[in-house]
Amino acid sequence: MTHAPLPAPDALSWRVEPEAAADAAAVDALVLAAFGPGRFAKTAERLREGARPAHGFVIRSEGRVIGSVRLWPIRVGQTPALFLGPIAVEAESRREGMGAALVRACLDAADGRGVLLVGDPPYFGRFGFRPAPGTLLPGPVDPRRVMWLGTGEPEGDVRVS
Numbered sequence: 628m629t630h631a632p633l634p635a636p637d638a639l640s641w642r643v644e645p646e647a648a649a650d651a652a653a654v655d656a657l658v659l660a661a662f663g664p665g666r667f668a669k670t671a672e673r674l675r676e677g678a679r680p681a682h683g684f685v686i687r688s689e690g691r692v693i694g695s696v697r698l699w700p701i702r703v704g705q706t707p708a709l710f711l712g713p714i715a716v717e718a719e720s721r722r723e724g725m726g727a728a729l730v731r732a733c734l735d736a737a738d739g740r741g742v743l744l745v746g747d748p749p750y751f752g753r754f755g756f757r758p759a760p761g762t763l764l765p766g767p768v769d770p771r772r773v774m775w776l777g778t779g780e781p782e783g784d785v786r787v788s
């Protein structure tokens with residue numbers, strides 16, 4: 628039996644790029660569509676309020692932003708780290724590996740610093756994120772959804788830096 632060859636990575640019709648200043652409105656619209664207005668009440672949003680992202684990445688299709696993620700500079704206790712989120716891929720383009728590519732771009736950009744997030748364990752566990760019960764976020768959060776990828780066990784208050 629013969630198999631069709633898998634597409635080479637450079638044959639994909641999309642790639643992860645740094646977010647540009649001009650992408651901000653499109654990213655906001657994508658995140659609003661993915662999470663709804665309720666996200667503004669969330670603790671992760673409280674943490675990011677007034678802060679500037681350290682990194683942002685987008686995926687475009689025909690010039691349109693269809694995926695995005697941001698990384699924020701934080702401290703966990705005294706330790707510098709990064710906070711990942713929000714991450715969103717437009718509904719019509721999911722399950723093509725874009726979410727994974729955005730997470731990997733964040734991990735590359737973290738360059739050894741730990742990455743914290745509030746998210747679904749079944750999704751983020753596949754990248755090696757694990758629960759971070761020693762962290763204290765600025766608001767209520769399900770502790771099972773607070774996840775860390777980095778060396779050691781993160782301990783203490785989480786604040787933007």
Ligand SMILES: CC(C)(COP(=O)(O)OP(=O)(O)OC[C@H]1O[C@@H](n2cnc3c(N)ncnc32)[C@H](O)[C@@H]1OP(=O)(O)O)[C@@H](O)C(=O)NCCC(=O)NCCS
Pocket residue numbers: 661662714715716717720721722723724725726727728745746747749750
């Ligand atoms: C989460 C999200 C960014 C993933 O984007 P994506 O491009 O579909 O991701 P990938 O293609 O890399 O991975 C798809 C896989 O993840 C799974 N998956 C997606 N969201 C998941 C979730 N919340 N929990 C568990 N698994 C999830 C899919 O079922 C799929 O599984 P499969 O590989 O077994 O088919 C996208 O679904 C999204 O924008 N969701 C709405 C916003 C959101 O909930 N973001 C944060 C998640 S906590």
